[in-house]
Amino acid sequence: MTADLVGLATYASVFLAMALVNGIACLGLNLQWGQTGLFNVGVAGFIAIGAYASAIVTTPLAQAHAGGFALPIAVGWLAAMLAAGGASALVGAATLRLRADYLAITTFGVAVVVQLVALNAQRLTGGAFGIAFIPRPFEVLASQPLLFATANLVLVATLVAGLFAGLEKLVRSPWGRVLRAVREDERAAATLGKNANRYRLQAFALGGALMGLAGAVQAHLIGFIAPDSYQAGLTFQIWAMLIIGGSGNNLGALVGAGLVSVIWSVTGLATGTFFAPDEQARAAALRVVAIGVLLSAMLVLRPRGLLGERVMVSRHLDQKPPGSG
Amino acid sequence: MMASPMALAVEELVAGYEADVPIVNRASLAVAAGEIVALLGPNGAGKSTLVKAVAGLVPIASGRVLLGGDDIAHRPTHELVRAGLAFVPQTDNVFTRLSVDDNLRLAVAVLARCKRSARLEAGYALFPDLRRQRRLPAGGLSGGQRQMLAIARALVSSPRALMLDEPSAGLSPKMVGEVFTKLAEIRDTGVGILLVEQNVKAALGLADRLCVLVGGVNRLDGRPAELARSPELASLYLGSGHAAGRAAGGT
Amino acid sequence: MNTQFIADGVVAGATIALGATGVTLTYSIMRFSNFAHGELISCGGYLTLLLAGGIGSIATASAVPIDPFSVGWGVLAAGLIAMIATGLLALLLDALLFRRLRGAGASISVVMASFGASMALRALLEVVFTSKPAYFSRELEIATPVAFGLRATPDQLLLVVVAAVLVAALYLLLGHTSLGRSMRAVSENPALARVGGIDVGRVERATWLIGGALACASGVMLGLVVQIRPFMGFDLLLPLFAAAILGGIGSVPGALIGGLIIGLSEAATVQWLGAEWRAGVAFAVLIAMLLVRPQGLFASRL
Numbered sequence: 001m002t003a004d005l006v007g008l009a010t011y012a013s014v015f016l017a018m019a020l021v022n023g024i025a026c027l028g029l030n031l032q033w034g035q036t037g038l039f040n041v042g043v044a045g046f047i048a049i050g051a052y053a054s055a056i057v058t059t060p061l062a063q064a065h066a067g068g069f070a071l072p073i074a075v076g077w078l079a080a081m082l083a084a085g086g087a088s089a090l091v092g093a094a095t096l097r098l099r100a101d102y103l104a105i106t107t108f109g110v111a112v113v114v115q116l117v118a119l120n121a122q123r124l125t126g127g128a129f130g131i132a133f134i135p136r137p138f139e140v141l142a143s144q145p146l147l148f149a150t151a152n153l154v155l156v157a158t159l160v161a162g163l164f165a166g167l168e169k170l171v172r173s174p175w176g177r178v179l180r181a182v183r184e185d186e187r188a189a190a191t192l193g194k195n196a197n198r199y200r201l202q203a204f205a206l207g208g209a210l211m212g213l214a215g216a217v218q219a220h221l222i223g224f225i226a227p228d229s230y231q232a233g234l235t236f237q238i239w240a241m242l243i244i245g246g247s248g249n250n251l252g253a254l255v256g257a258g259l260v261s262v263i264w265s266v267t268g269l270a271t272g273t274f275f276a277p278d279e280q281a282r283a284a285a286l287r288v289v290a291i292g293v294l295l296s297a298m299l300v301l302r303p304r305g306l307l308g309e310r311v312m313v314s315r316h317l318d319q320k321p322p323g324s325g
Numbered sequence: 326m327m328a329s330p331m332a333l334a335v336e337e338l339v340a341g342y343e344a345d346v347p348i349v350n351r352a353s354l355a356v357a358a359g360e361i362v363a364l365l366g367p368n369g370a371g372k373s374t375l376v377k378a379v380a381g382l383v384p385i386a387s388g389r390v391l392l393g394g395d396d397i398a399h400r401p402t403h404e405l406v407r408a409g410l411a412f413v414p415q416t417d418n419v420f421t422r423l424s425v426d427d428n429l430r431l432a433v434a435v436l437a438r439c440k441r442s443a444r445l446e447a448g449y450a451l452f453p454d455l456r457r458q459r460r461l462p463a464g465g466l467s468g469g470q471r472q473m474l475a476i477a478r479a480l481v482s483s484p485r486a487l488m489l490d491e492p493s494a495g496l497s498p499k500m501v502g503e504v505f506t507k508l509a510e511i512r513d514t515g516v517g518i519l520l521v522e523q524n525v526k527a528a529l530g531l532a533d534r535l536c537v538l539v540g541g542v543n544r545l546d547g548r549p550a551e552l553a554r555s556p557e558l559a560s561l562y563l564g565s566g567h568a569a570g571r572a573a574g575g576t
Numbered sequence: 577m578n579t580q581f582i583a584d585g586v587v588a589g590a591t592i593a594l595g596a597t598g599v600t601l602t603y604s605i606m607r608f609s610n611f612a613h614g615e616l617i618s619c620g621g622y623l624t625l626l627l628a629g630g631i632g633s634i635a636t637a638s639a640v641p642i643d644p645f646s647v648g649w650g651v652l653a654a655g656l657i658a659m660i661a662t663g664l665l666a667l668l669l670d671a672l673l674f675r676r677l678r679g680a681g682a683s684i685s686v687v688m689a690s691f692g693a694s695m696a697l698r699a700l701l702e703v704v705f706t707s708k709p710a711y712f713s714r715e716l717e718i719a720t721p722v723a724f725g726l727r728a729t730p731d732q733l734l735l736v737v738v739a740a741v742l743v744a745a746l747y748l749l750l751g752h753t754s755l756g757r758s759m760r761a762v763s764e765n766p767a768l769a770r771v772g773g774i775d776v777g778r779v780e781r782a783t784w785l786i787g788g789a790l791a792c793a794s795g796v797m798l799g800l801v802v803q804i805r806p807f808m809g810f811d812l813l814l815p816l817f818a819a820a821i822l823g824g825i826g827s828v829p830g831a832l833i834g835g836l837i838i839g840l841s842e843a844a845t846v847q848w849l850g851a852e853w854r855a856g857v858a859f860a861v862l863i864a865m866l867l868v869r870p871q872g873l874f875a876s877r878l
Binding site for chain 3: 380381382401402403404405406407412414417418419420421422423427430431432434435478482
């Protein structure tokens with residue numbers, strides 16, 4: 001009986017840790033979209049950059065992939081943030097001065113290319129096999145699953161709490177206010193003498209860094225990574241979390257992460273139980289349909305999500321002309 | 326309901342880009358068939374906004390817009406031309422990437438099929454220069470020619486009422502003379518014309534009646550001959566009219 | 577130098593060009609990048625497969641391949657019907673989802689919604705058809721010499737001809753019909769179009785129908801020379817956007833040229849670097865254009 005409880009508790013700890021990691025990526029997306037109004041369609045790509053960067057930096061020498069630095073985990077996570085943040089900065093510098101759609105298309109391209117490189121640049125990334133033996137925090141406890149899972153959970157939770165506090169402070173700071181002004185009415189913000197694009201770039205880079213961090217943390221929790229984990233479905237999941245939880249709101253980002261993770265797991269259990277093994281792939285696709293429909297419905301019916309603020313864009317831009325019913 | 330002799334009438338119109346900030350504040354005016362009414366006023370008075378609201382480009386909060394007796398205030402914008410109301414905006418008033426011919430064909434498309442080629446021909450007859458340039462992209466025309474095309478576009482749709490927003494803006498005096506001559510010709514065919522103008526002197530020469538808007542509402546109405554002599558017109562433009570108006574019991 | 581990549585490139589380019597044309601039309605008239613366009617391509621392919629199967633079960637002669645092609649008239653008829661159906665599907669998506677978000681203020685929400693719709697549609701295709709690749713025909717085709725030492729299969733030649741016909745038809749539509757004029761007008765200045773009597777809603781609906789039909793044609797072609805699978809359209813999305821941006825977003829001739837350039841570049845990459853790097857070419861072209869000349873080759877619209 002206790003073994004079952006222990007098993008359940010372990011599962012819950014692992015689940016919660018994963019949901020929180022998703023929350024980190026969601027916080028990053030909230031900074032880009034909710035606070036700054038920038039549309040990143042390649043979230044999975046930046047998460048992957050962080051994961052691979054950290055993996056390469058912290059793993060011992062291996063034939064299958066680049067690395068051999070065997071640096072501490074914290075360094076790996078820092079490298080992840082730098083790599084993903086740097087990539088975001090490059091993308092931003094190239095596209096922020098252009099139409100908003102172009103940023104979307106470019107980030108989409110980034111995700112495709114990252115996937116491509118991860119899969120094909122074998123010497124760097126281990127190809128389809130990915131990178132294994134990524135050092136895990138509290139490795140010494142690995143033989144006691146519950147303790148191990150709980151320790152990792154506490155680590156991740158502390159990290160998320162710190163990030164949340166930091167981001168909340170940032171949002172309320174003068175920098176955050178300018179960001180919101182830029183999002184809501186660029187022309188007004190420009191008259192204030194603020195270079196709108198510089199602020200956007202900073203927000204975009206920071207958001208990207210957070211996504212990279214999420215990738216790194218996840219990589220170290222699981223212990224191995226492969227290109228398969230970073231496909232469009234992941235981008236979609238993080239977006240669903242933000243839209244449903246409430247964009248523009250950091251707490252909403254975390255709540256959404258938790259909620260969607262729960263829905264995903266529960267539906268996963270359901271399809272696992274009610275569908276035959278050879279139907280599993282189709283059942284998984286069914287779950288995606290459900291999330292897709294839910295996301296679209298949310299956008300139409302309740303764009304602010306469960307907790308988010310009203311998405312305000314300048315009332316002068318995009319205004320529907322009268323008589324166009 | 327008796328058919329109104331007015332081609333276009335506006336009653337107590339309240340309109341603005343944002344619902345709580347009306348720029349046009351209970352303005353009223355009327356344009357009879359075969360008459361040119363010039364809408365004057367200092368900058369920011371709401372002249373442009375008024376015609377844009379009538380044309381369906383700015384939301385109307387309250388009031389009536391009567392075209393030949395029918396209230397069109399809440400009709401979809403694209404139905405107004407068909408109803409007989411044509412509008413020539415001040416800028417971006419032709420499709421620069423389409424040819425002159427395409428611009429005009431688009432304009433006659435609102436008419437019944439059997440009438441289209443006749444009206445197209447009538448348009449070219451009234452504006453012979455355009456016929457020469459029919460294959461050119463409208464963006465390749467000079468400012469004055471573009472203005473003529475914009476007016477031609479409005480005209481070929483056989484409007485009952487025609488509104489123009491500062492048609493003389495940016496044109497040489499010679500071009501302004503040509504444009505205004507054309508407008509007089511159009512007036513003589515029975516169309517009611519509402520003209521927003523900044524150029525008071527030219528308007529005084531062309532218009533049959535004047536309507537002066539200040540702060541979104543009428544301040545002065547009458548014939549050019551009367552108003553040209555009135556000190557009020559000058560003071561309204563110079564600013565001191567505001568105080569004079571208030572002292573005289575204005576709103 | 578082995579020039580076979582030119583033949584492969586033109587074939588791929590024709591498929592990309594058709595899709596890119598739909599994307600560019602949607603952008604220039606509706607003013608948003610439709611991430612669900614890939615799924616219109618996939619749905620077009622699958623709808624044609626279904627309809628061809630249906631026609632085949634009623635009239636078995638329809639499945640008999642017409643020499644020298646690999647398919648019979650069943651697939652061709654199905655393709656035509658599916659083009660209309662896909663156009664209607666695009667209209668439905670707009671009515672249910674996009675239209676409600678387009679006027680509402682945050683215009684980037686509609687792009688997000690298109691991404692969500694694309695995900696749902698792709699997964700739906702997987703649920704209904706599974707991810708196993710499907711084919712229009714079991715017939716194998718041999719590439720035979722065509723000209724200039726290049727080889728192509730009869731299907732590939734048919735594809736290029738059909739693409740050329742469709743593009744020519746679109747060009748005629750845009751340049752010489754009332755609808756085409758209205759579309760070009762709305763693309764340049766929707767407010768002036770309204771004031772001039774054009775029903776912009778009607779123009780938008782026509783654009784969805786045309787874009788959907790072109791996407792379907794693209795899907796049928798892809799299914800014919802490669803295979804039909806749920807990800808077929810999605811995998812084409814980056815090349816589509818790259819082609820549209822390369823040509824100048826909003827320009828139909830631009831989408832055509834852009835598509836051909838991307839197709840040729842991809843084929844060249846496959847020939848010299850390896851097939852696995854094909855998807856990176858579109859991205860490279862995209863980044864290069866955005867850095868050097870973001871307005872594209874043909875800066876003007878439609």
